[in-house]
Amino acid sequence: MSAGDIGVSPGDSSFAEAGPELIQLLTPEGERVEHPDYAIDLSPEELRAIYRDLALVRRVDVEATALQRQGELGIWASLLGQEGAQVGAGWALEDQDMAFPTYREHGVAWCRKVDPLDVISLFRGCDNGSWDPLATKFNLYTVVIGVQCLHAVGYGMGIQRDGSDSAVLAFLGDGATSQGDVNESFVWASVFAAPVVFFCQNNQYAISEPIEKQSRIPLFQRARGFGFPGVRVDGNDVLAVLAVTRKALEAARTGQGPTFIEAYTYRMGAHTTSDDPSRYRLASEMEAWKLKDPIERVRAYLIRSGQADAAFFESIEAESDELAARIRKGTTEMPDPDPSSMFANVYAEQTPYLREQAEQFAAYRASFVASGDGAPLVGSEA
């Protein structure tokens, strides 16, 4: 088969455009539209709560980016532009469901009630993320691309054998779809009918590489070859994402196996604060995506349909200011970890070798004279 057989010619990137398969319930202009397969019925309270989550999650991101710029964080991976995809997915999760994130899912973390400061502590370099993955049903962030998809499948097989009515949501990026681990996880999820939904945020880039460098067909179409359905949803449409993800998770819970969701979106910021996207993409592209902002369309819809008034938006604004202040204060006041904690939790029971090394480190540290200008280069004889 040549690329031409699937309507793609080499060098042609048109396949990567959204296309008619895109599931949408709320247009970029904030107009509610219906879709034959995906209905959603949300109360005004729920819609306002969704808006609140979107706005607050963006504020967490803006604040963390600023903190990084001011040297308070080592690095930050911004979710700017992906709030709709993440809050939609987060809302689709039931309490008992398990989520396996990448390193960018701050919006899902928020929906799982993980304190933003527990996320930020990782990027500040205080710990590896200080939430409890099993209590929050939200795994720690994973930074080796794609690995979490296999964990999600194994977790899914585990709960399947427990006969539980929960499901697993595995997050991945467009770039991750090229990893062996990810492709193996698709095979396994399919063969074992594991209750896993793969939620791929196609934000168009993997660091500098555009999606065309990962795939010659739309990502959602790959699922078919693995034996399960793939859908492409407007990732900037929180309602459509919620509807599509909810349906897929329900199918997983009821024994119908995995689904692949391609949430079609755009990374509005840099890959991380260490990256400069002007090296590899045009500003005009970003301008076009600005018009599809995931939060503005919900705001427009709420106003147009009379489900929120100016007072509501003001209250969210005030709440988001408070949140930003709390994050700023909490971040700068985060205590440094105790050096001796380094040797904890390598094993359930410390090995003799490690105990000895811990003692050596303690002796080494004790050998320094405590002085105002820090440890001297050479240990004192005292």
Added chain:
Amino acid sequence: MAELTYRNAVLAALAQEMERDERVVLLGEDITSGGVFKTTVGLVDRFGAHRVWDTPISEQAIVGAAMGAAMAGLRPVAEVMFSDFYAVCWDQVVNEIAKTRYMTGGQVTLPLVLRGANGFGSLGFGSQHGQSVENWAMCVPGLKIASPATPVEMVGLLAAAIRDEDPVLVFEHKALYGVKQPAPEGEQFIPLGQARVAREGTDVTLVGLSITVGMCERAAAVLADTGISAEVIDLRTLVPLDAQAVLGSVGKTGRLVVVEENPGQLGWGAAIAALAAEEAFDDLRAPVIRVSGGNVPWPVARELEAVVDVSPERIAWAVQTLMKHAAAPPRQH
């Protein structure tokens, strides 16, 4: 004289070898945009997309395809962005690439290089992006290992790796990328398997690799003020290992401190210590000491990094402890 950074040394070696031999091709993630560590900037413009391949994010494929391309007659230089990700493609490296010459009875040669950012250096990269993993490869017959300590070393060793007929893993220490040195003139080449005496001394031999060489030099400078003369050996390559350089120095000083950044548990320093125990026993006036990284997954916290990492201070401390060691009285029979 123009300055050369370690980062640009990688670039210079790649350009030098691509210029010299059109069979040299590069493959890896993000390399046409210059690379996430900016070690491939401008190479696609200079040599064309047919020689600089941006790949999907698939380390197994990058490394496995490098092997295939080498079989087809190219000399691939594959980037594994962070050496921690060797774990993602280790089957290709260990079971395929390392064994091909042997299993084909010498009929197939794989002149390829795997290179990328390695090491800790207290940069906040954490457990899965901050490891020094030269020792992983040292357990595998069939692989050569170079881990340059300075910009000048980088150009010459990477060039030698690219010209070598066997697979070579070249480790670039990410904490050294910004280090500068006067740029050398002309073509660079440093043969694999020849250690370098970075500083001469008479009381103790400090053996380092990559970032620990500079740490040893700094420790030696401080020790000199306290009347201790330390010799610093830069191993440059672990395979081939220049055992004579180590043994020769120990023969002179009678004391050995091996400094490695990876966790001590089966770090490469163990091999150097064993070498001295086996072949320099009579020369040694004190036990061999290894200074290595903590035997824990690397922490991400700055406070903890400082504890887990090796440092000139820790090296100097180890040497001072060693110098206090009184030679044991002869054993009674």
